[in-house]
Amino acid sequence: AQSVAQPEDQVNVAEGNPLTVKCTYSVSGNPYLFWYVQYPNRGLQFLLKYITGDNLVKGSYGFEAEFNKSQTSFHLKKPSALVSDSALYFCAVRDKSGNQFYFGTGTSLTVIP
Amino acid sequence: GAGVSQSPSNKVTEKGKDVELRCDPISGHTALYWYRQSLGQGLEFLIYFQGNSAPDKSGLPSDRFSAERTGGSVSTLTIQRTQQEDSAVYLCASSFHKLAGDLYNEQFFGPGTRLTVL
Numbered sequence: 350a351q352s353v354a355q356p357e358d359q360v361n362v363a364e365g366n367p368l369t370v371k372c373t374y375s376v377s378g379n380p381y382l383f384w385y386v387q388y389p390n391r392g393l394q395f396l397l398k399y400i401t402g403d404n405l406v407k408g409s410y411g412f413e414a415e416f417n418k419s420q421t422s423f424h425l426k427k428p429s430a431l432v433s434d435s436a437l438y439f440c441a442v443r444d445k446s447g448n449q450f451y452f453g454t455g456t457s458l459t460v461i462p
Numbered sequence: 463g464a465g466v467s468q469s470p471s472n473k474v475t476e477k478g479k480d481v482e483l484r485c486d487p488i489s490g491h492t493a494l495y496w497y498r499q500s501l502g503q504g505l506e507f508l509i510y511f512q513g514n515s516a517p518d519k520s521g522l523p524s525d526r527f528s529a530e531r532t533g534g535s536v537s538t539l540t541i542q543r544t545q546q547e548d549s550a551v552y553l554c555a556s557s558f559h560k561l562a563g564d565l566y567n568e569q570f571f572g573p574g575t576r577l578t579v580l
Contacts, residue, residue, distance in 0.1 A: 353504075381566040392466070392553065392571035393505075400566045439504065443566070448518040450495070450569065452505040 351376045353442050355453035362430045363461050370425040370456045372440030382423040383441040383450070384414055393439060399423060410434070430460045464488070466572035468554050474578045475544055483539040483575045487556030494537050495569060496529055497553040505553065511537065512559060544579045551576050 352375045362368045374380060381400055385393040397408025404416045414425045423440060440453040467486045475481050487494050496508040507521035511531045522528070526544075531537040541548055555569035 383568060385571075390573075392573045393555075393569075395568040395570070398566065398568055441505075448510045448512070449507045449521070450505075451507075452497075454502070454504040 351442065351444060351449070351451045353440050353451050353453040355438075355440055355456045357456050358454070359457045359459070361459045361461060364432055365429050368427050368430040368434070368458065368460070370438050370440075370458060372423045372425065372453060374421050374423065374440070374442045374451075376442055376444040376451070378445055379418075381443045381445070382414075382416060383443070384408065384412070384423075384425050385439045385441060387437040387439065387455070389436075396425070396438075432460045432462050434458060435460045466554055466556055466570050468552075468572035468575050470575060471573065472576045472578075474580065476580050477546060478543055480540065480542045481544055481577065483541075483552050483554075483577070485537045485539070485554030485556075485572060487535065487537070487554070488558075488570055489535075491556035491558045491570070492534070493557045493559050493567075493569075494531055495555045495557075496537070496539050497555065498523075498550045499553055499574070500550040508539070508552075541577075544577075546579045549577055549579045 354373045383398045384396040387393045399406050399416045407413045412427050437455045439455050441450045443450045469484045492513045494511040497505040509529045510518040526542045529539045551574040553574045555571045557567045557569045
């Protein structure tokens, strides 16, 4: 069965420090991988995606993510966190044969001033 | 251009009533998705429309849920005989697939409709 896991419900990081939000997945074959961010009372916004090629992908707002096939992970990273990065982050995966996106349960990121 | 819009933004209803939730996707987007987001849960896939193909209804939780997409644009999600467990935020998303196999295009989400069933 296809699934996405975000093992941390909550991540706290001090402003200026690097942040990591973890995601692992289980799909058949090679997946398409996505990160979305949800600010309070807002819809989800696309951050970045991995399709193929370079394992390190860069996205909006200085975020990047690294695809690791052997570990089936796609962790979201940012070198220096901002207070404005505080939001709910969702990892999503789509296999290349189905119609569905599979979303993780989300990780709430709080950046402490 | 306008993004995905949903209406109403909030809906409070009584148990047993029917509700209709509307989604206006981005113009030209061929694919439309409905999801349900419950507190502490991820996004639960409900239904997927792609062009003129038959919709993928595999995520609808019961036969009380149905959706249609008219003219390849606006979509309506209908919940009949609402139950308290239907209370959630219902999200709509659209994406553009030039070809049927363009499954890697990101989705654009609406702000959601918060449904409360009393």
